[in-house]
Amino acid sequence: MNFHGIRAIYLFEMARTWRTLMQSIASPVISTCLYFVVFGSAIGARMGDIDGVSYGAFIIPGLIMMSLLMHSISNASFGIYMPKFSGTIYEVLSAPISYAEILIGYVGAAATKSTILGLIILATARLFVPFEIEHPFWMLAFLLLTSITFSLFGFIIGIWADGFEKLQIVPMMVVTPLAFLGGTFYSLDMLPPIWQTVTLFNPVVYLISGFRWSFYGVADVHVGVSIGMTLVFLGICLAMVAWIFKTGYRLRS
Template sequence: MNLHAIKVIYKFEMLRAWETLLQSFASPVISTSLYFVVFGSAIGSRIQQIDGVPYGTFIVPGLMMLALLTQSTANASFGIFLPKFTGTIYEIMSAPISFIEIVIGYVGAAATKSFIIGLIILATAGFFVPLEIAHPFWMMSFLILTCISFSLFGFIIGLWANNFEKLQLIPLLVITPLVFLGGSFYSIEMLPAPWQSVSLFNPVVYLISGFRWSFFEVADVSIGLSLTMILLFMAACLFVVWWMFKTGYRMKK
C-alpha cells in the first residue's frame, strides 16, 4: 500500500480546509446558530416537547445530520472535482496508487472535516440548549459512519460531475430536501399515516432516527435497522467508486 500517497492527499485536502478556515468551519456554526434562533426559539415556543424531549434539544441530532450530510458531500465532491477541473488529475492518474488509496486520502479528509464540523455544531448547540447523550459510543459511531458514507457519496458526485452545475445538482435537489423531509426538525410520527409510510422510503430517516436514539433513546425506526441502512449505503457507494475507477468512468479516455 502506498501510505505516503494517502498521507499527502489527506494532508493536502486538510490544508485546503485550514486555508479557508472561515468558510470551512465558521459558516456551519453560524448556520446552526441561526437554525436554533429560528426553529428553537420561534417554533420551539409553540412545540413544547416531542417524545418527552424539549423541542430545542430534540432538533440537535437533526441539525447535526443536516450539516454532516451537506458538508460531507460538498467537501468530498469538491475535493476530487477540483483536480478534474484544473487538469491536475493527470498526476493522480499517473501515480502508483490504487483506487482504495485515492479514496482513503480524499474521503478520509472530507470525512474528517465533517466530523470536526459535527463536533463544533454539538458544542455550539450546548450554548443554546441543555444536552445529554444517552449512548456516547453509538453517537460517535453514527457520526463517523455518516461522515464516511456521505463523503463517499460526495466523491461519486465529484467524479461524475463534469461542470459546476452538476456538482451542485444532487446536494441541492436531492440531499437537502431528503434531510428536511427526513425528520430533522420533527418526529415522523407527527405526520399523517400515509406520509409516515412515504417517509420510510427516505434513507435519511434511518440516519436521523438512529442518531437521535443515541442521544435520547427515542427513535422512529429500530436502531438495528438504522445501522443496517447506513452500512448498506456505504457498501453501495464503495461499489460505485470501485466500478468508476475500474472502468475509468469520466477519468480515463
Template structure:
C-alpha cells in the same frame, strides 16, 4: 499499502480546510446557529415536548445531520472535482498509489472535516439548548459512519459532475429536501399513517432516527435498521467507486 501516498493526499485536502476556514467551518456553523435561534429558542419555547424531550433539544440531532450530510458531500465532491478540472488528476493516477489509496486519502480527509464540523456544532449547541447524549460512543460511531458514507457519495458526484453547476444539483435538489422531510424538525409518528409509510422510503429518516437514538434513546425506527440501512448505502457507494476506477469513467477522458 502506500501510507505515504495516502498521507500526502490526506494532508493536502486537510490543508485546504485551513485556507478556507470562513467557508468550510464558520459558514455552516453560523447557519446552524441560526436554526438553533429560530427553531430552538424562538419557536421551540412555544411548542410542546416530543417524546418527553424539549423541542429545541429534539431537533439537535437532525440539524447536525443536515450539516454533516451537506458538508460531507461538498468536501468530497469539490476535493476530487478540482484535480479533474485543473488536469492534475493525471498526476495522481500516474503516481505509485492504488485506486484504494486515492479514495482513502480524499474520502478520509472529507470525512474528517465533516466529523470535526459536527463536533463543533454539538459544542456550539450548548450555548442555545440543554441536551444530553445517552450513548456517546454510538453517537460518535453514527457521526463517523455517516461522514464516511456521504463523503463516498460526494466523491461519486465529484467524478460525475462536468461543471460546477452539477456539483450543487444533487445536494440542493435531492439531499436537502430529503433531510427536511426526514424528521429533522419532527417525529414521523406525528404524521398521518399514509405519510409515515411514505417517509420510510426516505433513507435520511434512518440516519436521523439512529443518530437521535444515540442522544435520547428514542427513535422513529429501530436503531438496528438505521445501522443496516447506512451500511447498505455505504456498500452501494463502495461498489460504484470500484466500478468508476475499474472502467476509468470520467477519469481518463
C-alpha cells in the same frame, strides 16, 4: 499500502480547509446556529415536548445530521473535482499509488472535516439548548459512519460532475429536501399514517432516527434498522467507486 501517498493526499485536502476556514467551518456553524435561535429558542419555547424531549433539544440531532450530509458531500465532491478541472488528476492516477489509496486519502480527509464540523456544531448547540447524550459511543459511531458514507457519495458526484453547477445539483435538489422531510424538525409519529409509510422510503430518515436515538434513546425507526440501512448505502457507494476506477469513468477522458 502506500502510506506516504495517502498522507500526501490527506494533508493536501486538510490544508485546503485551513485556507478556507470561513467557508469550511465558520459559515456552516453560523447557519446552524441560526436554526437553533429560530427553531430552538423562538419557536421551540412555544411548543411542547416530543417523546419527552424539549423541542429545542429534539431538533439538535437532525440539524447536525443535515449539516453533516451536506458538507460531507460538498467536501468530497469538490476535493476530487478540482484535480479533474485543473488536469492534475492525471498526475495522481500515474503516481505509484493504488485506487484504494487515492480513495482513502480523499474520502478520509472529507470525512475528517465533516466530523470536526459536526463536533463543533454539537458543542455550539449547548450554548443555546441544554441536552444530554445517552449513548456517546453510538453518537460518535453514527457521526463517523455517516461522514464516511456521504463522503463516498460526494466522491462519486465529484467524478460524475463535468461542471461546477452539477456539483450543487444533488446536494441542493435531492439531499436538502430529503433532510427536511426526513424528521429533522418533527417525529414521524406526528404525520398521518399514509405519510409515515411514504416517509420510510426516505433514506435520511434512518440516519436522523438512529442519531437521535444515540442522544435521547428515542427513535422513529429501530436503531438496528438505521445502522443496517446506512451500511447498505455504504456498500452501494463502495461498489460504484470500484466500478468507476475499473472502467475509468470520467477519469481517463
